[in-house]
Amino acid sequence: MADILIIDDDPRLRQSFAKLLTSEGHTTRQAPSGEAGLELMHEKLPDMAVIDLRLPGMNGFETFKAMRDIEPRMPVVIMTAYGTTETAIEATKLGAYDYVLKPFDIPVFLKLVDNALQAGKFMRSRVDMSSEPDTTRGEVLLGRSQCMQELFKAVGRVAPTDATVLIRGESGTGKELVARAVYQHSLRSHKPFMVINCVAIPETLLESELFGYEKGAFTGATNRRIGKVEQANHGTVFLDEIGDMPLTIQAKILRLLQEKQVERLGGRDTIPVDVRILAATNRDLEAAVQDGRFREDLYYRLKVVSLHIPPLRERGEDIAHLSNFFLARHSRDVGIDNPGLTTEAKDILRAYHWPGNVRELANTLHKAVIFSRGGPIQAQDVSSIIGQPGKQQSGCVPDNEALEHWIQNTLNRNSGENALESITDHVAALTIKTALAATGGNRTRAAKLLGISRPTLVAKIDKYGLRIDAKIS
Ligand SMILES: Nc1ncnc2c1ncn2[C@@H]1O[C@H](COP(=O)(O)OP(=O)(O)OP(=O)(O)O)[C@@H](O)[C@H]1O
Numbered sequence: 031m032a033d034i035l036i037i038d039d040d041p042r043l044r045q046s047f048a049k050l051l052t053s054e055g056h057t058t059r060q061a062p063s064g065e066a067g068l069e070l071m072h073e074k075l076p077d078m079a080v081i082d083l084r085l086p087g088m089n090g091f092e093t094f095k096a097m098r099d100i101e102p103r104m105p106v107v108i109m110t111a112y113g114t115t116e117t118a119i120e121a122t123k124l125g126a127y128d129y130v131l132k133p134f135d136i137p138v139f140l141k142l143v144d145n146a147l148q149a150g151k152f153m154r155s156r157v158d159m160s161s162e163p164d165t166t167r168g169e170v171l172l173g174r175s176q177c178m179q180e181l182f183k184a185v186g187r188v189a190p191t192d193a194t195v196l197i198r199g200e201s202g203t204g205k206e207l208v209a210r211a212v213y214q215h216s217l218r219s220h221k222p223f224m225v226i227n228c229v230a231i232p233e234t235l236l237e238s239e240l241f242g243y244e245k246g247a248f249t250g251a252t253n254r255r256i257g258k259v260e261q262a263n264h265g266t267v268f269l270d271e272i273g274d275m276p277l278t279i280q281a282k283i284l285r286l287l288q289e290k291q292v293e294r295l296g297g298r299d300t301i302p303v304d305v306r307i308l309a310a311t312n313r314d315l316e317a318a319v320q321d322g323r324f325r326e327d328l329y330y331r332l333k334v335v336s337l338h339i340p341p342l343r344e345r346g347e348d349i350a351h352l353s354n355f356f357l358a359r360h361s362r363d364v365g366i367d368n369p370g371l372t373t374e375a376k377d378i379l380r381a382y383h384w385p386g387n388v389r390e391l392a393n394t395l396h397k398a399v400i401f402s403r404g405g406p407i408q409a410q411d412v413s414s415i416i417g418q419p420g421k422q423q424s425g426c427v428p429d430n431e432a433l434e435h436w437i438q439n440t441l442n443r444n445s446g447e448n449a450l451e452s453i454t455d456h457v458a459a460l461t462i463k464t465a466l467a468a469t470g471g472n473r474t475r476a477a478k479l480l481g482i483s484r485p486t487l488v489a490k491i492d493k494y495g496l497r498i499d500a501k502i503s
């Protein structure tokens with residue numbers, strides 16, 4: 031739910047806007063003039079503003095500029111009629127989020143409002159990376175593991191420079207949060223932050239989204255459009271999923287990095303821009319360079335300052351910490367007391383390989399909270415969500431290509447009487463090792479996790495000759 035300021039001198043229009051936005055769950059404040067709108071903005075900063083260009087007294091363009099001088103991170107959408115589009119375009123050049131032509135298409139307008147609110151949130155909601163963050167509200171970037179602590183220090187070091195930063199990590203590791211943290215700790219933190227998701231936008235639109243176009247650049251280009259890079263002048267542009275960026279656009283980004291200039295599509299002029307670029311990807315860029323899908327020169331340029339976020343499975347201590355955090359947050363959101371987790375449930379969380387990383391952990395705990403029946407969340411609740419064979423599960427082997435491949439090879443090599451036994455022993459030994467690692471070597475808990483008795487576990491440890499370096503209990 032957002033607070034949206036509507037500035038229009040026509041009371042009926044204001045009313046219908048207010049009705050429309052309220053039905054979407056937002057609250058609105060209305061002003062009949064720019065002056066009155068600015069006053070409302072002073073009282074309390076809205077999440078965004080929608081301003082009519084033609085206003086009595088101070089016009090919409092002047093109102094936008096005054097607002098931008100107060101808070102350049104508040105998205106402003108300008109409403110305009112056909113005759114005044116040039117002024118609206120001028121406003122986007124100066125950082126207005128976008129403009130709409132009257133009369134407008136309601137779904138298109140609502141989508142625009144959503145996008146503008148999201149952009150505003152990225153700029154203004156703080157990402158708390160401190161060691162004692164306020165976990166009750168806002169966004170937090172948690173991490174007590176050594177590697178995350180190192181990452182936070184690196185963020186602190188690179189943020190205040192103007193260096194291009196490449197953020198790498200598997201899906202769901204927190205790349206977007208890190209990008210926002212870099213922005214917020216930078217010298218440009220009070221200037222715009224534009225996010226462009228290179229996979230979400232079709233290739234044909236990505237270029238115009240980034241660089242804009244001139245009137246007549248292609249069929250349908252009825253007006254000039256200012257690109258996000260130009261709009262973010264003096265601020266920061268975050269190119270999310272840059273590993274998926276088409277080669278033609280990569281060339282333009284390289285040029286932007288080297289020459290600090292952009293060209294609108296179909297335009298003759300080069301426009302100087304001062305933007306800092308942050309980029310993120312979960313792709314193997316080295317392989318993409320090898321395959322000719324990613325420009326080598328851009329790769330080297332981006333790689334100079336890179337931040338790598340390790341996958342969650344490599345930072346076991348963070349799993350526990352993040353689990354507590356998500357559990358508390360989700361139960362508060364759902365309006366129940368924090369149910370907590372049994373030790374066995376914690377062990378399962380710790381042992382799982384989390385291919386979807388922190389996002390998957392958050393979703394898992396969200397579901398676990400929703401389905402909790404009072405009392406702590408049990409191992410089987412967790413395992414049924416993540417699809418891991420838990421105590422009460424059928425324990426079907428995942429359809430794992432690598433595993434099948436390995437079995438096939440083993441069968442080829444040692445076909446004969448003991449093939450099945452040697453394969454199952456190998457898998458059993460690996461399973462026990464994983465369970466012991468997950469419980470820090472605690473045999474009692476590992477046995478529970480595995481659904482066998484402690485003496486059976488001890489016997490198997492002997493049988494397979496497993497050496498456990500962690501503490502023995
Ligand atoms: N260290 C962390 N502390 C708290 N929350 C985190 C952390 N890392 C990630 N999250 C949360 O996990 C979710 C995924 O994070 P984010 O979107 O930043 O990941 P991503 O790396 O950009 O993923 P993708 O590659 O899929 O785009 C978000 O809800 C984010 O708030």
Ligand SMILES: [Mg+2]
Pocket residue numbers: 205206270
């Ligand atoms: Mg992301």
